[in-house]
Amino acid sequence: xxxxxxxxxxxxxGLAEPGQTIYEAAxxxxxxxxxxxxxEGLKPVGSCRICSVKSNxxxxxxxxxxxxxxxxxxNMTPEVEEYRKAxxxxxxxxxxxxxxxxxxxxxxxxxxxxxxYQIMVPRFPYLFPKREIEAFPKFLLEHNRCVQCQRCVRGVxxxxxxxxxxxxxxxxxxxINVDRQLAxxxxxxxxxxxxxxxxxxxxxxxxxxxxxxxxxxxxxxxxIGSEIEEKE
Amino acid sequence: xxxxxxxxASLAGCFGCHMSFLDIDEKILxxxxxxxxxxxxxxxxxxxxxxxxxxxxxxxxxxxxxxEVLGYFRKNCRxxxxxxECAIMGGLPAMRNTIPLKECLEEAYIKSLTVAPEDAxxxxxxxxxxxxxxxxxxxxxxxxxxxxxxxxxxxxxxxxALSALIQGRPIKLDYQLIKYD
Numbered sequence: 524x525x526x527x528x529x530x531x532x533x534x535x536x537g538l539a540e541p542g543q544t545i546y547e548a549a550x551x552x553x554x555x556x557x558x559x560x561x562x563e564g565l566k567p568v569g570s571c572r573i574c575s576v577k578s579n580x581x582x583x584x585x586x587x588x589x590x591x592x593x594x595x596x597x598n599m600t601p602e603v604e605e606y607r608k609a610x611x612x613x614x615x616x617x618x619x620x621x622x623x624x625x626x627x628x629x630x631x632x633x634x635x636x637x638x639x640y641q642i643m644v645p646r647f648p649y650l651f652p653k654r655e656i657e658a659f660p661k662f663l664l665e666h667n668r669c670v671q672c673q674r675c676v677r678g679v680x681x682x683x684x685x686x687x688x689x690x691x692x693x694x695x696x697x698x699i700n701v702d703r704q705l706a707x708x709x710x711x712x713x714x715x716x717x718x719x720x721x722x723x724x725x726x727x728x729x730x731x732x733x734x735x736x737x738x739x740x741x742x743x744x745x746x747i748g749s750e751i752e753e754k755e
Numbered sequence: 756x757x758x759x760x761x762x763x764a765s766l767a768g769c770f771g772c773h774m775s776f777l778d779i780d781e782k783i784l785x786x787x788x789x790x791x792x793x794x795x796x797x798x799x800x801x802x803x804x805x806x807x808x809x810x811x812x813x814x815x816x817x818x819x820x821x822x823e824v825l826g827y828f829r830k831n832c833r834x835x836x837x838x839x840e841c842a843i844m845g846g847l848p849a850m851r852n853t854i855p856l857k858e859c860l861e862e863a864y865i866k867s868l869t870v871a872p873e874d875a876x877x878x879x880x881x882x883x884x885x886x887x888x889x890x891x892x893x894x895x896x897x898x899x900x901x902x903x904x905x906x907x908x909x910x911x912x913x914x915x916a917l918s919a920l921i922q923g924r925p926i927k928l929d930y931q932l933i934k935y936d
Contacts, residue, residue, distance in 0.1 A: 623846065649845070
């Protein structure tokens with residue numbers, strides 16, 4: 524197969540299909556690059572930068588950057604890992620993440636990343652922003668926990684393709700806005716899909732919280748990404 | 756060689772971290788062989804009797820008394836450790852941080868359904884510790900040397916951290932030891 528792309532991640536060689544992003548190519552070769560705003564099957568937007576890698580002295584979001592012939596990628600180097608750790612810490616201080624009181628705790632990808640990076644305390648001061656909780660017939664939208672990854676914006680649609688979630692305002696005021704009419708008409712399956720697509724506990728299906736006991740949750744014993752690393 | 760001395764305190768916490776500390780079960784017998792306790796709710800010693808090596812702080816700072824106790828611990832402890840989510844980020848008490856203090860007090864003492872309107876007033880006695888404008892993580896008040904997250908941190912994490920410190924070896928953090936809930 525001569526049209527395959529050769530690349531290396533931290534010295535480990537891999538082969539990629541043309542058009543694959545760095546994240547996809549690494550994953551196919553059993554190498555985990557942490558992601559947060561990226562979700563399998565959705566068009567990547569590269570907004571959270573957790574998946575940042577370094578190549579040829581440049582930072583790039585591996586979920587959007589295509590892999591090229593001979594690319595030498597730095598993934599688990601101390602510099603890259605420290606940069607990612609700082610980003611995760613920023614997300615924690617920027618919102619109100621009260622893990623002990625969160626229905627998503629144990630299944631939350633933001634928390635799982637913090638566990639993987641063994642973050643004991645963020646280096647930045649907590650901001651405690653004032654944010655609202657919105658209620659809809661079948662779910663809650665907890666703005667305190669939202670990390671603006673836009674997964675719900677990209678992944679949750681009505682049957683005729685209308686978006687239910689959208690971004691509203693910019694910068695510090697950026698938040699998720701919901702079409703109240705469409706949200707009211709959502710089926711139970713769609714609400715479940717929205718909750719599953721949300722990496723944190725911002726979209727919560729009503730009457731479904733704390734169903735999985737401690738010890739059986741997704742990230743209780745297995746670090747996020749271990750399913751990719753153990754595949755090889 | 757004298758034994759290392761430990762002191763503990765619960766500020767704006769629920770004593771859950773202290774319960775988790777006691778949850779080291781029979782290892783507490785090993786611990787009392789290794790260390791001595793000074794000021795702590797566990798032995799009910801009210802004030803420091805000597806310089807302390809390791810101070811364990813549970814809970815954040817929600818009032819003036821918490822700040823005073825925390826400062827007192829910093830002065831008397833060589834190493835100070837924030838134990839649990841409340842000490843590290845304010846925890847559940849910090850849920851009031853986005854609501855102005857006046858509103859919180861009015862909700863509790865004036866508007867509450869169980870308050871008789873004619874008797875309603877916000878307590879303001881000099882005996883009562885003054886509430887802070889918000890709940891502060893301990894490291895925003897004094898320097899904190901180590902952090903043990905969890906609600907509460909597991910007994911295994913507390914044990915591993917303490918035994919590593921006492922033995923002067925690096926801490927071994929297994930994946931499942933770090934939890935925020």
